[in-house]
Amino acid sequence: xxxxxxxxxxxxxxxxxxxxxxxxxxxxxxxxxxxxxxxxxxxxxxxxxxxxxxxxxxxxxxxxxxxxxxxxxxxxxxxxxxxxxxxxxxxxxxxxxxxxxxxxxxxxxxxxxxxxxxxxxxxxxxxxxxxxxxxxxxxxxxxxxxxxxxxxxxxxxxxxxxxxxxxxxxxxxxxxxxxxxxxxxxxxxxxxxxxxxxxxxxxxxxxxxxxxxxxxxxxxxxxxxxxxxxxxxxxxxxxxxxxxxxxxxxxxxxxxxxxxxxxxxxxxxxxxxxxxxxxxxxxxxxxxxxxxx
Amino acid sequence: xxxxxxxxxxxxxxxxxxxxxxxxxxxxxxxxxxxxxxxxxxxxxxxxxxxxxxxxxxxxxxxxxxxxxxxxxxxxxxxxxxxxxxxxxxxxxxxxxxxxxxxxxxxxxxxxxxxxxxxxxxxxxxxxxxxxxxxxxxxxxxxxxxxxxxxxxxxxxxxxxxxxxxxxxxxxxxxxxxxxxxxxxxxxxxxxxxxxxxxxxxxxxxxxxxxxxxxxxxxxxxxxxxxxxxxxxxxxxxxxxxxxxxxxxxxxxxxxxxxxxxxxxxxxxxxxxxxxxxxxxxxxxxxxxxxxxxxxxxxxxxxxxxxxxxxxxxxxxxxxxxxxxxxxxxxxxxxxxxxxxxxxxxxxxxxxxxxxxxxxxxxxxxxxxxxxxxxxxxxxxxxxxxxxxxxxxxxxxxxxxxxxxxxxxxxxxxxxxxxxxxxxxxxxxxxxxxxxxxxxxxxxxxxxxxxxxxxxxxxxxxxxxxxxxxxxxxxxxxxxxxxxxxxxxxxxxxxxxxxxxxxxxxxxxxxxxxxxxxxxxxxxxxxxxxxxxxxxxxxxxxxxxxxxxxxxxxxxxxxxxxxxxxxxxxxxxxxxxxxxxxxxxxxxxxxxxxxx
Numbered sequence: 001x002x003x004x005x006x007x008x009x010x011x012x013x014x015x016x017x018x019x020x021x022x023x024x025x026x027x028x029x030x031x032x033x034x035x036x037x038x039x040x041x042x043x044x045x046x047x048x049x050x051x052x053x054x055x056x057x058x059x060x061x062x063x064x065x066x067x068x069x070x071x072x073x074x075x076x077x078x079x080x081x082x083x084x085x086x087x088x089x090x091x092x093x094x095x096x097x098x099x100x101x102x103x104x105x106x107x108x109x110x111x112x113x114x115x116x117x118x119x120x121x122x123x124x125x126x127x128x129x130x131x132x133x134x135x136x137x138x139x140x141x142x143x144x145x146x147x148x149x150x151x152x153x154x155x156x157x158x159x160x161x162x163x164x165x166x167x168x169x170x171x172x173x174x175x176x177x178x179x180x181x182x183x184x185x186x187x188x189x190x191x192x193x194x195x196x197x198x199x200x201x202x203x204x205x206x207x208x209x210x211x212x213x214x215x216x217x218x219x220x221x222x223x224x225x226x227x228x229x230x231x232x233x234x235x236x237x238x239x240x241x242x243x244x245x246x247x248x249x250x251x252x253x254x255x256x257x258x259x260x261x262x263x264x265x266x267x268x269x270x271x272x273x274x275x276x277x278x279x280x281x282x283x284x285x286x287x288x289x290x291x292x293x
Numbered sequence: 294x295x296x297x298x299x300x301x302x303x304x305x306x307x308x309x310x311x312x313x314x315x316x317x318x319x320x321x322x323x324x325x326x327x328x329x330x331x332x333x334x335x336x337x338x339x340x341x342x343x344x345x346x347x348x349x350x351x352x353x354x355x356x357x358x359x360x361x362x363x364x365x366x367x368x369x370x371x372x373x374x375x376x377x378x379x380x381x382x383x384x385x386x387x388x389x390x391x392x393x394x395x396x397x398x399x400x401x402x403x404x405x406x407x408x409x410x411x412x413x414x415x416x417x418x419x420x421x422x423x424x425x426x427x428x429x430x431x432x433x434x435x436x437x438x439x440x441x442x443x444x445x446x447x448x449x450x451x452x453x454x455x456x457x458x459x460x461x462x463x464x465x466x467x468x469x470x471x472x473x474x475x476x477x478x479x480x481x482x483x484x485x486x487x488x489x490x491x492x493x494x495x496x497x498x499x500x501x502x503x504x505x506x507x508x509x510x511x512x513x514x515x516x517x518x519x520x521x522x523x524x525x526x527x528x529x530x531x532x533x534x535x536x537x538x539x540x541x542x543x544x545x546x547x548x549x550x551x552x553x554x555x556x557x558x559x560x561x562x563x564x565x566x567x568x569x570x571x572x573x574x575x576x577x578x579x580x581x582x583x584x585x586x587x588x589x590x591x592x593x594x595x596x597x598x599x600x601x602x603x604x605x606x607x608x609x610x611x612x613x614x615x616x617x618x619x620x621x622x623x624x625x626x627x628x629x630x631x632x633x634x635x636x637x638x639x640x641x642x643x644x645x646x647x648x649x650x651x652x653x654x655x656x657x658x659x660x661x662x663x664x665x666x667x668x669x670x671x672x673x674x675x676x677x678x679x680x681x682x683x684x685x686x687x688x689x690x691x692x693x694x695x696x697x698x699x700x701x702x703x704x705x706x707x708x709x710x711x712x713x714x715x716x717x718x719x720x721x722x723x724x725x726x727x728x729x730x731x732x733x734x735x736x737x738x739x740x741x742x743x744x745x746x747x748x749x750x751x752x753x754x755x756x757x758x759x760x761x762x763x764x765x766x767x768x769x770x771x772x773x774x775x776x777x778x779x780x781x782x783x784x785x786x787x788x789x790x791x792x793x794x795x796x797x798x799x800x801x802x803x804x805x806x807x808x809x810x811x812x813x814x815x816x817x818x819x820x821x822x823x824x825x826x827x828x829x830x831x832x833x834x835x836x837x838x839x840x841x842x843x844x845x846x847x848x849x850x851x852x853x854x855x856x857x858x859x860x861x862x863x864x865x866x867x868x869x870x871x872x873x874x875x876x877x878x879x880x881x882x883x884x885x886x887x888x889x
Contacts, residue, residue, distance in 0.1 A: 072735065227726050232752070245595060249595070267314075
């Protein structure tokens, strides 16, 4: 899965399509900005919300303040830039944590099967019975506001989808002859599960995870907008949109730019996920390899 | 995931992805532009509700199960209906609570002031008593016997006359139930009814019973017939409360409750037999008062602004304050400002180190940028507080504001032994969703950072943060350090503010855990003299506030200035607002031109 030739093939496939390339560029930019944001701010204190400037309230976008200023006179460009980091943490955190729970559950349920499998999958179904956003809101409201709590709340409402996906994959793979062969050779269950089954069950999960990175950002923004996400003055994008909502008639830019940032980032993840899906399509790959690209 | 799945089928059918992406962007921009254009042209309630996920109440008038002829057709208002009725629609930000006049202690004040009447009204701006059900009253020299003379022509909505027995019945029910604002009647020992239209209150100790009788909560008079109507055994039977909460009223006020849907709307209709309509020179009525008054729940200031601009509502309770200057220029609208007795304070946990040190508290008080907070949080529609008693109320003094002086604050902090700032972050809680509190909190955080105090802000629901603060009585370390908190009086007396928030007997709201016997004694004495010697009472209240100024159990932040935005054809709106009855619009004094 992670051998260089695999990634190489994927990259070559992505490069062939300008739209996929756009997605890749957006995502890479997003990750880089997210990592270095705190070090490139021109007004770090305003970005973190510990400084304000009453004289500069509600300034429209200008060369000095590319995204304008908010009701505290804080530079929105810096706020949005720093917000990238929080969105990155949320995307990685939510999907990572959900995978960490979902994969083992699905794998064990699928491989072991029987009563254990049934029990695990019923628990999964229980979580699936709730509308995900509703569950996340309820959890976030119970846990209290904060970045970690938001991530945990979203991950908990998210993992069952991965568990299900893996479960279905494992179920079809585990009866394949090569798995039987491994068993005949006397390999342990853990080795079979993680070395022989999991790598072959990962394809759909990878696509799904890439897609969900965008959704996680979107839902975290939704939670913040509803007032159960990250507490102010953290410049999380959803929170910025919700803060600007009050002043939307006076100063559209306060909500607009964080909103735009969300749209672009989610678009990037969606395009990239689509590209990954294509790159993993065996028929397309075969054609590519045969052509010797 | 949702949005872009749409494009996968497109792609499969042969449209390239690049084209799909371009189409997507064009559609998005198109929709945004169309929405912006549409809203700029002719805002409607539907277009704005879609933008706000927090609205659960539909702002369009529901047409089901209506009891009035007017309500089904009302969606754009203040024009004459076929039936010839004038209608005023008021948008309230909060849902209505309960409908029991004895125990209600919350948002339902909004309509109870129109449906029920107390013995007296109080105009705090001119410090004047206005007769309501009582036309006059006398007080004995020692302030413990109060005699009220009732008007003879007042009638309840069930047709029975308002009598001394009914007054006794109502107040006794309130006292017996002991909920909500029942405590205001604490001084009352006995109520006597020597004749049909005279009520005598015998008090345990002197108290300003005229103000108490004019209280905004717990002072309503209703018909004794409710027991019979509810099929109950006696006044305190739960059936009576259930009867009220099912949407019935039996007051004597100028309006009747005809539709009770507390989450969406409350409809009031003129009570034709109200005594006030016939009184030529009564100050609290108008000959062109609206026939129907509707309270619509619209839980978002931006939506309220849109609706008042489009005429879907006539009076908005809240609009985004930063837009007020623009709204003033709109010829179809009027902006009415009035003082309010609501103020915002920051209570300090005086028992949790290092805040138990008065020097630290003083340092905090001098490190808060009061002017900036008023500008940012309220767009200037507030006054920097001077002591815990708000501007315009008696008992307020002008020289109790802390200076904003960071050098002084740093010196005080150094003197307290923290030259480099406090060793731990302070936890500040405020009510989630309150934009004014939030902006205030953010500025406090930013400003205290300058003297080396880190503040962690935590928005909580009111119930949560109040419980957290309550836990501080047992374990002050578990409670928040700073608590942003609104106060407004039940009836107009400085004692209401000073006792509730700073007397350690008041376990519910003294959430600074402040205990100072000298202070307690001062305010009790002042309260005692209120009905007898007001000058002396004032002096004592001043002394008490000076103690608070020195001890800093709380930092008063700002006193609210109320803003109402209404359609220009709603006449006499200023007179319909009285800070002693917060949020209420006295609809009976409005002038509404038919067809206007």
